[in-house]
Amino acid sequence: MHVRMLCLGRHWNGQKYQYEPTREDFDGQPAPPLPETFRTVAGDAARAAAMSLDADVCILNYYDADGRMGLHQDKDESEASLSAGYPVVSVSLGDTARFLFGGLRRRDPVESIALKSGDAFVFGGPARLRYHGVSKILPNSAPPDLGISGRFNLTLRRY
Numbered sequence: 001m002h003v004r005m006l007c008l009g010r011h012w013n014g015q016k017y018q019y020e021p022t023r024e025d026f027d028g029q030p031a032p033p034l035p036e037t038f039r040t041v042a043g044d045a046a047r048a049a050a051m052s053l054d055a056d057v058c059i060l061n062y063y064d065a066d067g068r069m070g071l072h073q074d075k076d077e078s079e080a081s082l083s084a085g086y087p088v089v090s091v092s093l094g095d096t097a098r099f100l101f102g103g104l105r106r107r108d109p110v111e112s113i114a115l116k117s118g119d120a121f122v123f124g125g126p127a128r129l130r131y132h133g134v135s136k137i138l139p140n141s142a143p144p145d146l147g148i149s150g151r152f153n154l155t156l157r158r159y
Contacts, residue, residue, distance in 0.1 A: 002067050003134075009034035009057040010159055018076055019057065019159055034058050041120075042089040042156035049122040051087045055156040063097065063151040065139040071106060071131045077159050086158040087124025093117050093152040096141040102131035117143050117151075 005012070010019040011031040022030050039055050046053035057077075061069075074088050090099075092115045099121065102110040108131070115121060123130060137151050 002063075003069055004062040006032075006060045007057070008032050008038070008060065009055075012059060012076075038154065038156060041091060041154075045089045045091065045120040045122055046087050046124070048120075049087065049124075051122060051124045053087050053089060053124075053156070053158060055089065055158055057157050057159045059155045061153045061155065063095070063134065063137045063153070065095075065137055065150065067134065067137045067151065069134045071100060071102060071110070071133040073129050073131055074155075074157065075129055077157055081158045082128065084158075085125040085128045087122050087128065089154075089156045090115070090121040091154040091156070092119045092121075093154075094142040094146060094148050095151040096138040097134045097151050097153070098136040098138070100131075100133045100135050104129055104131070106131055114138075116141070117146065 010021060011023045013020050013025045015025045022028055034056060038058050042053050042055035094117055097115045099113045099115045100110045101113060102108050142148055
């Protein structure tokens, strides 16, 4: 994983591989709150995909030109959230990413999808535990009027 991460709503503790209300592995402070505008964006994107989401967690990832994230499942939310199949909403800003979307097993075939700035990708229900990742960032592909390099990704979910 080559990415910088900020968590809102709950903190992802990479040492324990779990969400927690405080940044126990960093400074002991509470996780910053999830802005209401982020909840609205997540809910709107989920509704556009005929799903429902009242997000309470956002992982904000920043990928530079060398950024990537290996295939993984988002499966560390509460059992109630996972069994309900609440979707994950991914919103991309900046450079285009080569997003990988596979099956329920790591060895299943993987589809490569270009996620451009402004794209939202929603997966939930039976697809909620599909493997996914980012294999490449296409440098200098962000809309020039944004004035940024790299890719920002908001991954919103319900704990």
